[in-house]
Amino acid sequence: MTDEIELPAEVTLLWGLRETARRGRKPSLTVADITRAAVEVADAEGLAAVSMTRVAAQLGNATMALYRYVKSKDELLLLMSDAALDGPPDLPDGVDWRTGLTLWARGVLKVLRRHPWTAQIPISGPPVGPNNLWWFDRALHALGDTGLDEEDKVGVVMGLLTFVHGELRLSIDLSKGYAENPEAFGRQYGMALAQVVDAQRFPALSKVIAAGVFEGEVPYDEEAEGEFGLGLYLDGVAAFIERRTARQG
Amino acid sequence: MTDEIELPAEVTLLWGLRETARRGRKPSLTVADITRAAVEVADAEGLAAVSMTRVAAQLGNATMALYRYVKSKDELLLLMSDAALDGPPDLPDGVDWRTGLTLWARGVLKVLRRHPWTAQIPISGPPVGPNNLWWFDRALHALGDTGLDEEDKVGVVMGLLTFVHGELRLSIDLSKGYAENPEAFGRQYGMALAQVVDAQRFPALSKVIAAGVFEGEVPYDEEAEGEFGLGLYLDGVAAFIERRTARQG
DNA sequence: GCTTTTAAGCGTAACCCATACGCAATTACG
DNA sequence: CGTAATTGCGTATGGGTTACGCTTAAAAGC
Numbered sequence: 001m002t003d004e005i006e007l008p009a010e011v012t013l014l015w016g017l018r019e020t021a022r023r024g025r026k027p028s029l030t031v032a033d034i035t036r037a038a039v040e041v042a043d044a045e046g047l048a049a050v051s052m053t054r055v056a057a058q059l060g061n062a063t064m065a066l067y068r069y070v071k072s073k074d075e076l077l078l079l080m081s082d083a084a085l086d087g088p089p090d091l092p093d094g095v096d097w098r099t100g101l102t103l104w105a106r107g108v109l110k111v112l113r114r115h116p117w118t119a120q121i122p123i124s125g126p127p128v129g130p131n132n133l134w135w136f137d138r139a140l141h142a143l144g145d146t147g148l149d150e151e152d153k154v155g156v157v158m159g160l161l162t163f164v165h166g167e168l169r170l171s172i173d174l175s176k177g178y179a180e181n182p183e184a185f186g187r188q189y190g191m192a193l194a195q196v197v198d199a200q201r202f203p204a205l206s207k208v209i210a211a212g213v214f215e216g217e218v219p220y221d222e223e224a225e226g227e228f229g230l231g232l233y234l235d236g237v238a239a240f241i242e243r244r245t246a247r248q249g
Numbered sequence: 250m251t252d253e254i255e256l257p258a259e260v261t262l263l264w265g266l267r268e269t270a271r272r273g274r275k276p277s278l279t280v281a282d283i284t285r286a287a288v289e290v291a292d293a294e295g296l297a298a299v300s301m302t303r304v305a306a307q308l309g310n311a312t313m314a315l316y317r318y319v320k321s322k323d324e325l326l327l328l329m330s331d332a333a334l335d336g337p338p339d340l341p342d343g344v345d346w347r348t349g350l351t352l353w354a355r356g357v358l359k360v361l362r363r364h365p366w367t368a369q370i371p372i373s374g375p376p377v378g379p380n381n382l383w384w385f386d387r388a389l390h391a392l393g394d395t396g397l398d399e400e401d402k403v404g405v406v407m408g409l410l411t412f413v414h415g416e417l418r419l420s421i422d423l424s425k426g427y428a429e430n431p432e433a434f435g436r437q438y439g440m441a442l443a444q445v446v447d448a449q450r451f452p453a454l455s456k457v458i459a460a461g462v463f464e465g466e467v468p469y470d471e472e473a474e475g476e477f478g479l480g481l482y483l484d485g486v487a488a489f490i491e492r493r494t495a496r497q498g
Numbered sequence: 499g500c501t502t503t504t505a506a507g508c509g510t511a512a513c514c515c516a517t518a519c520g521c522a523a524t525t526a527c528g
Numbered sequence: 529c530g531t532a533a534t535t536g537c538g539t540a541t542g543g544g545t546t547a548c549g550c551t552t553a554a555a556a557g558c
Contacts, residue, residue, distance in 0.1 A: 007441055007444065007445070008433070008437075008441060011441050011445060015445055119371075119418075120369070120371050122368075122369050122422060123418065123419065123422045123423065124422060124426065125422075125423065125426050125433075126423060126434065126438055128438075128441065128442070128445075133442075133446060133451060133454060134450070134451065136454060137450075137451040137452065137453045137454040138453070140453035140454055140456075140457060141452065141453040144453065149460075150456060150457045150460040150462050151460070151462050153457065154457060154462055155474070155477050155478075156481070158419075158474060158478065159474075159477060159478030159481055159482075161415070161419065162412060162415035162416050162419050162474075162478050163411060163412050163415050163478070163482075164415065165414075165415040165418050165419055166410070166411035166412055166413065166414040166415025166416070166418065167411050167415070169368075169372065169414050169415070169418055170372065170407075170410065170411050170414055171411075173371060173372045173373060173374075174372065174374065174375060177373070177374050184257065184374075185375065188257075189375055189377075192256055192257060192260050192377065193377070193382075195256065196256070196260060196264055196266075196377075197382060201383070201386075202382060202383065202386040203386065203390065204386045204387075204389035204390040204393065205382060205385060205386040205389055207389075207399060208389060208399045208402065208403060211398075211399035211400070213399050213400050213403055225404070225407060225408075228404050228407075228408060229404070229407065229408030229411050229412070229482075231485070232405070232408055232482060232485030232486055232488075232489055233408075233412075233478075233481055233482050233485055234485065235484065235485035235488045235489065236480070236481030236482050236483065236484035236485035236486075236488075237481055237485075239481075239484045239485075239488065240481055240484065
């Protein structure tokens with residue numbers, strides 16, 4: 001149990017397990033400070049604005065000071081992507097699995113929509129950050145009384161996570177663009193499509209355009225669209241649970 | 250119908266509709282050449298290696314020559330993300346919707362896994378590239394005989410697309426890391442988790458770890474995982490189709 | 499065919515960025 | 529107090545995007 005193996009660098013970083021120095025000059029910053037400043041910059045000016053120089057300026061320090069706390073910018077990005085899942089999930093207990101997972105998915109989306117840049121940070125490995133694992137735990141918990149075995153639960157949650165990540169990637173930038181210029185997403189988008197899509201090469205799409213689907217609100221409305229797909233996935237999970245429990249009694 | 254509206258810049262770029270010059274020096278490159286070279290570089294050395302300088306060198310031209318064809322690097326990235334969906338989808342006709350969508354999803358994943366960098370390109374707007382729309386059309390086509398109306402079809406396909414994008418984002422980098430260092434994903438990952446996750450704060454996750462789910466093959470195996478979640482989603486779609494057709498006869 | 503007009507090719511330079519390295523400043527320990 | 533350890537950070541290197549303007553090539557007009 002308490003076999004001490006050498007923990008990977010990312011783990012010690014994300015969990016704040018780097019040994020603190022006893023001698024020498026006192027650090028004027030903490031990893032948490034730096035992460036917070038970087039998140040502030042990203043929230044305000046986008047991920048592209050997050051440079052070591054910019055973050056250091058935000059903290060009133062020189063650029064190179066940051067490298068005493070973080071080995072590279074990639075490490076900072078890793079910290080940011082865990083920090084983005086900030087608020088601890090406050091989910092009601094004792095609800096059925098479907099309500100639980102629905103609230104969970106909405107919760108993840110709500111939190112991450114406040115930090116739209118998360119979708120642009122490349123994923124470098126399996127989740128090990130405390131906030132990531134904390135959310136993961138809550139989703140597993142929601143499946144507690146379904147009778148699924150642990151491996152199936154992980155599969156279901158991974159699928160849900162997959163869906164949510166896709167939702168983020170597809171919807172966040174779109175809804176941002178939509179907010180800035182609604183015209184371009186409604187009629188204008190439909191008309192541009194109509195002009196460029198010919199019925200021969202795109203028969204099915206042409207029918208959709210002809211039916212006027214893209215003329216009003218374009219279906220990239222974040223809530224409606226997310227809910228629809230999410231509902232479909234959860235219907236599938238329900239069927240899966242029934243199959244499993246029917247077989248095992 | 251043929252009202253000419255001014256097409257957005259991205260559309261004219263992606264569809265090759267920029268007016269060709271009649272006078273002056275002949276261009277020695279084409280947008281397609283540049284896109285192809287950029288894709289080659291990204292495939293071989295990753296998206297980070299794609300710089301205007303590097304792409305120009307690939308073509309034997311000077312850096313600034315590219316800017317006669319492309320307004321910015323972002324435009325080049327846009328071109329790349331449409332080009333990544335290269336091979337036209339060769340899907341069998343006359344299969345039921347579920348087989349069709351399953352093959353479709355596998356097809357998208359197969360094509361995009363050959364260009365893993367797509368997941369890192371930020372999405373800047375609704376899909377307008379020819380390849381994107383072509384794939385979109387094929388998915389809509391697969392739903393042709395389900396009796397769903399056009400708007401529902403779009404919803405189902407968007408959900409599927411969401412799922413596939415999430416799959417890409419989560420799985421590609423992971424499977425790359427897994428290929429490089431399988432140890433880190435199996436026992437080592439499980440042991441690191443076990444050391445860091447305490448049962449009080451992460452009760453559900455602790456049970457999963459105790460059950461040994463993370464000890465063997467970690468469940469980030471691309472095929473198995475994708476198929477499982479995909480199957481769940483399609484089960485949901487099946488239920489939806491039944492509901493809809495039952496109501497409308 | 500010569501001139502004019504137009505657009506492509508691209509050298510230069512301005513201004514970003516990440517980060518290696520070394521030294522100065524600061525703190526704790528003996 | 530001296531010494532070792534550690535942080536702060538100035539400087540330098542080598543990369544990146546891209547604005548600008550000059551040179552060069554091709555077509556159009558005469």
